Amino acid sequence: MAEPLTLGLIGGLVLAEGVKFLYEQANQVLEGRRASRAAEAGSQDAEQPGHGLLRRPLDPGRPARELPAATLAVLGDLARFLDPYVRGQLPVEPSDRELVAVADAVRRVLEYAYDRDLSFVEEPRSGVLIHGRVDIDEVAGYAAAVRLRVADSRAVSGHARVRSVAPGGEVVGVDVERPPAS
Template sequence: MPEPLTLAALGGAAIAEGIKFLYAQAGELLRRRREHADGEAEETATPAVISEPELLPRLDLTRIEGLEDELRLLRSDLHEYATGVDIVTDPPDSALIQRVDALRQVFECIYGTRLMFAGEARRAADVSGAMTAQDVAGYVAAVRASGSGTFRGVTKVGRVEKGGEAVGVEYQG
């Protein structure tokens, strides 16, 4: 995987703040998932370290299911930086940049939208998501997206009940 140049250009202080946000948010998602396996999280305002989106979209917590292992592993990988035990150098180490970008990509799949750090050059979105369900009585989407870029969503369902809807990608232009 090539180095995520948009993150590498930010500098150590900005990356350190981004790590703290991603680490805390990953912990919050895992906690919410455990407490309310079938619930939905409210829209959440993003801190100043994130320039896009202004609000994290409403989240179906069951979308974490297929990405929970990656979320836990990447959160664990960044623990020492998030807690201040290790210091992010300026310029940041390329291996660290790749781990931060990998966690960001997991978030993008979970939320179905891209996350951009403040000061980061705008990049084309490349978001993928997948969801699996036996029965759908309401509405489900693998990806809810807006903006420009490439969006891929795969939805596998056993049965969609009358009035239900299952989509791969919901585009909110």
């Protein structure tokens, strides 16, 4: 996932397009239209949302996860906040901290729903693309916040909090089978 508030570091034009994209995606998730539109257009002919704007465009289709009703309600409130910016009633400026924070919150909900990063092309890379957290009472076997086969050291962080580890137990923040070449 993208680093918090890096949206404020991109140019105004890209931010304006990014806010519009996030607003449209949020509304499509809220209305459940994404799958029906992709089906109508045909999976081969459907344009990838965010093409040219995102580092990796979304594939047309349903989100990977269903969002709980409470999360959908929050997403609706966030989208309503973005509405006057998308309609041009308020200026989209990278210095508008509240706008940047709300756009980032929409992005985080969408990243959860689609189970993938939604970083924009001009957005600075955060350095952390995977973050895992383990918070458990007792470990009798093995527990890792993040376990990967291969990793870029700039792209992974993990945090483990455990009350007790039984004899023979093991807890790690990040377990990488093949670390990056130095």
